[in-house]
Amino acid sequence: MIGLADCNSFYASCEKLFRPDLRGRPVVVLSNNDGCIVALSAEAKALGIRRGEPYFRCRTQLERGHVAVFSSNYTLYQDMSDRTVEILRSLACDVQPYSIDESFFSLPGGTDPETYAGRLYNTLKRRTGLTISVGIARTRTLAKVANHMAKHTRGWMVLREEDERAVLASTAVSEVWGVGWRYQATLVSLGLKTALDLACMDERRLQRFPVTFRRTVAELNGVACIESLPDVRRSFISGISFSVPKTSLAQIMQTLSCHCRNLSSKMARRNLAASEVFVQLGTDRFAEDYRLLECSAALPRASNYAPDLLAAVKPALEAVFVPGLRYKNSRVGVFGLCPLECRQWSLFDDESRIEAARKRDTMAALVGQRGDLRTLTDSFGDKRRICRSEFLSPCYTTRWSDIPGAG
Amino acid sequence: MGSETQTGRYGFPSPGEDCREDRLDIRSLLVRHPSSTYYLRSEGDAMAPLISRGDIMVADRALRPRNGDIVIVELDGSFCVRRLVVSGQRLLLCAENPGWEPSEAGADLVCFGVVTGVVRVFGRQG
Ligand SMILES: [Mg+2]
Numbered sequence: 001m002i003g004l005a006d007c008n009s010f011y012a013s014c015e016k017l018f019r020p021d022l023r024g025r026p027v028v029v030l031s032n033n034d035g036c037i038v039a040l041s042a043e044a045k046a047l048g049i050r051r052g053e054p055y056f057r058c059r060t061q062l063e064r065g066h067v068a069v070f071s072s073n074y075t076l077y078q079d080m081s082d083r084t085v086e087i088l089r090s091l092a093c094d095v096q097p098y099s100i101d102e103s104f105f106s107l108p109g110g111t112d113p114e115t116y117a118g119r120l121y122n123t124l125k126r127r128t129g130l131t132i133s134v135g136i137a138r139t140r141t142l143a144k145v146a147n148h149m150a151k152h153t154r155g156w157m158v159l160r161e162e163d164e165r166a167v168l169a170s171t172a173v174s175e176v177w178g179v180g181w182r183y184q185a186t187l188v189s190l191g192l193k194t195a196l197d198l199a200c201m202d203e204r205r206l207q208r209f210p211v212t213f214r215r216t217v218a219e220l221n222g223v224a225c226i227e228s229l230p231d232v233r234r235s236f237i238s239g240i241s242f243s244v245p246k247t248s249l250a251q252i253m254q255t256l257s258c259h260c261r262n263l264s265s266k267m268a269r270r271n272l273a274a275s276e277v278f279v280q281l282g283t284d285r286f287a288e289d290y291r292l293l294e295c296s297a298a299l300p301r302a303s304n305y306a307p308d309l310l311a312a313v314k315p316a317l318e319a320v321f322v323p324g325l326r327y328k329n330s331r332v333g334v335f336g337l338c339p340l341e342c343r344q345w346s347l348f349d350d351e352s353r354i355e356a357a358r359k360r361d362t363m364a365a366l367v368g369q370r371g372d373l374r375t376l377t378d379s380f381g382d383k384r385r386i387c388r389s390e391f392l393s394p395c396y397t398t399r400w401s402d403i404p405g406a407g
Numbered sequence: 408m409g410s411e412t413q414t415g416r417y418g419f420p421s422p423g424e425d426c427r428e429d430r431l432d433i434r435s436l437l438v439r440h441p442s443s444t445y446y447l448r449s450e451g452d453a454m455a456p457l458i459s460r461g462d463i464m465v466a467d468r469a470l471r472p473r474n475g476d477i478v479i480v481e482l483d484g485s486f487c488v489r490r491l492v493v494s495g496q497r498l499l500l501c502a503e504n505p506g507w508e509p510s511e512a513g514a515d516l517v518c519f520g521v522v523t524g525v526v527r528v529f530g531r532q533g
Contacts, residue, residue, distance in 0.1 A: 020481040020484050020485055020486060020517070020519075021484035021485060023481070023484070023517075082442075083442045083443070086441075086442035087442045087443060090442075126468060126469070126471075127440075127442070127443040127468050127469050128443070128468070129468060129519070396445070397445060400446075400463075403445075403446045403447055403448055403463070404445075404447050404448070404486060405447060405448045405449075405450040405486065406447045406448070406449060406450060406451075406464065406479050406485075406486035406487055406488045407450050407451035407453065407485060407486070407487050407488070
């Protein structure tokens, strides 16, 4: 059996753990640069606030709902994530972190899954202070389904083989791990609505789908075939200084497209996709009137496709762009990296995208952009100094100056 | 290589080499479960003279609170440090400071962690 431990409302829960005054109150966490909402507590979800909403647009709604607003404090979240993984390692076998708040694990031998799941849930809750749902099933994909059910019930769920069919019949295809909204239209047109429909797809039809999709279907049928997960890195940065200052938005966008392509191939090489992009644009940093423009955007779906990154970045940059300045450098970063399996491709995209990529590469070679692009991976240093984060919480667990007080 | 060792070119092996132990580290006294240990600063006088204002308290979430433990609890939306006294069915939160009355806690009491020790760092002049 394979388990998945997934923290509920992770960022918001980390913030609430050290703020007893926020018990029962709605909490939201903003993206880098306070651009949009990236995480919400259950109370905030109940108010109808949605993930991805730009902060400036829902500001009054947040104020009216007495919602506590936080800038994202990745220092705190990463430490809480590390603690959770350490604790899970002491309780389970083969722990494989999958994202900042999820880990797969296997059960120690000779344990009854039902008893184990309940004990794991309670112990994780006490030791971490966070609510971590536990789903256990025959494969990773089924464990994801079990975890989803656990979240809506008592917090843990063991999906037994004899119950799989019934559960899959009440799970929408879009909720299956590895099958996203892009697939959904195709699947619905084929008359496939539930996870059970997927599991029962006939072989001939299945052959037309990519291998990752076929694996998902096998996993739904209890055949474990998603074995190893890639090493998850936290972020990638692509940066460049211009030899000649750039002034127009069009010129800047051209450099950003280089960054996006660069980041795209970096992620693709490691089978990762991003959920957030971040742009920084600076004038001469030694000048007295030094200006730094920053913006960030959440991707509607995790992606490592350069045009997706660029499309997310463009409106965000247009909103903050100051014409007439002499820009000397630009940087693009991707955050919230997750393994490719959870990225959602459209069915017939692969081919056309490869073709499009080939064309772009030829163009790049002609224009000579590639040589112009210097990569400064992870050279950002302390992100806190660069990003705007007006509502940043203390680093309660990593700085002596920031530890909480008790009367 | 053997001859160089014999001539002492690489120095002499320490007779203590096989007896080496880990040097004492204060963490081994204070922190039993590093992944579930948090530090909080004492801000009140409730636990004086046992715990002073400014002391750094070591709180372990892995321990289940028991009768007599010093605990960090949530009281009226803030963290407080008290001694937990279980008397029959009642849960009492007692201050160490004789001037403070114990308060009774409900079954919904939220305990952040059990305090396993305090650290006080002396500042120096100059
Ligand atoms: Mg989660």
